Amino acid sequence: MSDTTTATIARLSTRDAAFHQRLDALLDWEGVSDKAVQARVEEILADVKQRGDQAVIEATNRFDRLSVDAMEQLCLTPDQLKKAYDGLPAEQRDALATAAERIKRYHERQKPTSWQYEEADGTVLGQKVTPLDRAGIYVPGGKAAYPSSVLMNAIPAHVAGVREIVMVVPTPDGVLNDLVLAAAHLAGVDYVFTIGGAQAVAALAYGTQSVPRVDKIVGPGNIYVATAKRAVFGQVGIDMIAGPSEIMVVSDGKTDPDWIAMDLFSQAEHDEDAQAILVSWDAEHLDAVASSIERLLPTLEREPIARASLNRRGALILCRDQAEAVEMINRIAPEHLELSVAEPGAWLDDIRHAGAIFMGRHTSEALGDYCAGPNHVLPTSGTARFSSPLGVYDFQKRSSIIHCSPEGASELGKVASVLARGEYLTAHARSAEYRIRNR
Incomplete structure (x- = not known):
């Protein structure tokens, strides 16, 4: 396989002299460093801090193309959430309930406990674990609706013992998604405001006449949300600065190429900045996957978005062997890592940096997005080198005990x-x- 570019996705080889330079260019994402975005976000944050509800209303009308004149129109009642849940087809209600139960069961195992021990002279030392009083969860609502994000953010907060959960979700053109509202009902969210962007982050961080101030803001969003979260950190806690979604698949060449192609699409269809990378030491397999990509891509409902993502940030990479594949995993520190190989367990000890690891040919990343149980809010843009998936521990704090x-x-x-x-x-x-x- 030569180091060329197909009509859809870049083809790279570790043997090429310019490989590292090309890989660095593919991995580069400086979304939250844009000065124009930062200036706009700072203006919105200052406005909301000063004028509260009115600033939120004006920004929401402008950016989401609405025409409301009171915050009551941007707040959903518990009855509205329940009505959305009750109105779902039984199949969707059952799927939400199954996913919620699995997510809860997994996160229950994360709960840390308070502890103490006594020294010989009677001194007592220990740690007290306390949940946050109020958490804010940001649920994206622009290019797609994400009921799964409601469950993944709210359920760990509940398991942690958080007293109140405040959810914000943008509704461009006033379009409400019943699945999102139903998930909020099922997850026990206390307040839902149909606001998004930097104005929603500001409202959660500073509080307004209608939006309660929270202790921590979690959940992914677009460039304005990420920039705003970084700006308010210190006023409130945040989970992470989330970049575009990523998947890295490592294949030994024995997995159906159509499966691999669709796994790559599963992240590419999120948005144009998402990243999908396949690594293999089998050149013929990479050729087969490239053919599958070209054949299957036109069948996607979100084909233009997926194609743009693959064109801009996707890659099929030929490496020398398994050891070089592991080196690449640890260098990239992917958000989602699929080990589509015969014995994935044998790889684990060597993998140091990955948000979530999907083991074996049958474990698609999509299962983790919805219902496997572990959290799908994961470190992106190489931050898996030093951070972890969202979990119960993000909604609790620890106090030292010295007596x-x-x-x-x-x-x-x-x-x-x-x-x-x-x-x-x-x-x-x-x-x-x-x-x-x-x-």
């Missing part, structure tokens, strides 16, 4: 005194020394 006995305070005071005086912090030292016995 010194008189004997413990005396002994620890001697150590603290020496260290504090070494730092020339004499008040620290004297505070500890007051508790030393028989000075």
Whole structure:
């Protein structure tokens, strides 16, 4: 296979002298660094912080092409959510319920516990785990509707013990999606506001007359949402700065090429900036997948979006062997990694960086998106090098517990005194020394 570009997707080889340069160009995504976007976001944030509901209404009318004049028109009641749920076809209700139960069951296993231990002198040390009071979840609603994102964000918050969940979801042209509303009902969301973009992030971060201020904002969004989340971090917590969706498939050449092509499409159809990469050491297999891509792409309902994504950021990469494939995994740190190989378990010890790992030929990434159980809110753009999937732990915080006995305070005071005086912090030292016995 030569290092060429087909009509749809780039073909790369690790043997090519320019490979690393080309790969870097494909991986590059600087969406939240655009100065024009940052300036616009800062303007929206400041406006919402100052004027509250009115600024949110004006921005929502402008960006979502609405004509509302009160926040009550942008707030959905529990009865509306229940009506949407009850009105779904039984098949969709059952699918939502099954997915919700699986997500809950998985995240129940993540729950950390408070703990304490007592030292010989009676000093007690420990950790207290406390859920957040209020969480805000952002659910995308522009190019597609994502009821699965409602479940993936709200259910772990509930499992964690969060008291109130505030959901925001944009509804361009006022179009409500019943599946999204039904998922909010099923997941027990307390407030739903039909707002999006930077104005929604601002409302959650600062609070308005109608939108309660939250302690943390989670969930993916577009470039304006990502930029706004970065800007308000510190005022509130955030889960991550989410970039475009990504999939990296590693195939040993034995998986049906049509399966692989459709797995690549499953992320490419999200938006034009999404990324789909296939890596294999079997050149004929890459050729077969390329043929499947060309044949199957026109059958997609979102074919223009998927084609643009594959053209701009997709790649079929020929590597030398399994070891080189592993090197590439750890370099790219993909959001979704499919190991479409005979013995995926043998790869795990060598994989250090990936958001979610889908093991074997039958485990498509799509199963993880909807109903497998683990969270589909995952680190993107290489951030799997240092961050993790959304989980229960994102909705809890930890407090240290220190309870010194008189004997413990005396002994620890001697150590603290020496260290504090070494730092020339004499008040620290004297505070500890007051508790030393028989000075």
